[in-house]
Amino acid sequence: MELQQLHHFIVVARTGSIARAAEELNVTQSGLSRSLKTLEDSIGLPLFDRQARGVSLTPYGRALVGRASLIWNEHTRAVAELRDMKAMRAGRVEVGLHSVFNYTFGNEVLGAFVARHPLVNLYVWSGSGAELAPRLLSGELEFAFTLRDLGPGDPDLDFEVLAELDCDLFVRREHSLAGRTGLSFGDLEDTPWALCGVTGGLRAFDASSQGNGRHAPARLMETTSIALLMSAMLTRDLVTVLPSFLVRRDILKDRLVALDVRDKPPAVAAGLLSRPNMARTPATQALSQLFRDRAGQLCA
Secondary structure, three states: OOHHHHHHHHHHHHHOOHHHHHHHHOOOHHHHHHHHHHHHHHHOOOOEEEEOOEEEEOHHHHHHHHHHHHHHHHHHHHHHHHHHHHOOOOOEEEEEEEHHHOOOHHHHHHHHHHHHOOOOEEEEEEEOHHHHHHHHHOOOOOEEEEEEEOOOOOOOOEEEEEEEEOEEEEEEOOOOOOOOOOEOHHHHOOOOEEEEOOHHHHHHHHHHHHHOOOOOOOEEEEEOOHHHHHHHHHHOOOEEEEEHHHHHHOOOOOOEEEOOEOOOOOOEEEEEEEOOOOOOOHHHHHHHHHHHHHHHHHHO
8 A cells, every 4th residue: 555546546536536536636547547456456445336427435445535534644744844844944943052051142042043944943951961961862852052071071972062161260249259369279168159060160170179188169059050050149159160251241241250260260162962973954954053153252
């Protein structure tokens, strides 16, 4: 049973005439008759009663016509949907976005994509790289624009580095450490910290402090919500480590200040995290390329 045979069967059933169906389908009557005969032979049942003035459905034909119509209509819709996806007249893209990009860069890129392709539905998951990775591995997300420290990554995922971002330690302007210069890591041992999914810098500090016989800094909070981190940083005396671009461009500008420390936090890489050899729709390719084209803004 082939789709073309089902289509021929549906049109003949609707018109009640092989001659009219052949004209509508733009095929010969003999070719159409052979197609119907092949279909009947394949299922071993007669679908039509042939009469002098046309054809009518047998009970078997009446039982099949409804299901055949469903199959053909779904096929037609599927083909149309795929063509629309190819032309980006429809479809959906599911991506991950590291939460530190929610308010500035990420929102700008996603907004530009929506403006260019308004008929493509966009679904965005926000979180840390560790939270987004399982969704990528399960196929729930097509790719993620995220942060990763410059160490080794997940061997089951590809990370395409698009920018290397400087990081700094930040406090609110009212913090007692805000005006001090030449701070050492030891000066921060007793200071509570808040972190937002950028633990690579803190791990590096841990290693440095332990090598110098010092203790790791106190940790008050670690969250994947940049909004929660910002609220905490602006209302309490906390230290955080963040990519410097975030504070330069976000609503935090002039509200958080970078500490003058001798040991600067290590850089973090920003880029595209994805499963290798994953098939990508034109919409997915367009959005990932938009992130590539604009990643340089993060270093500006």
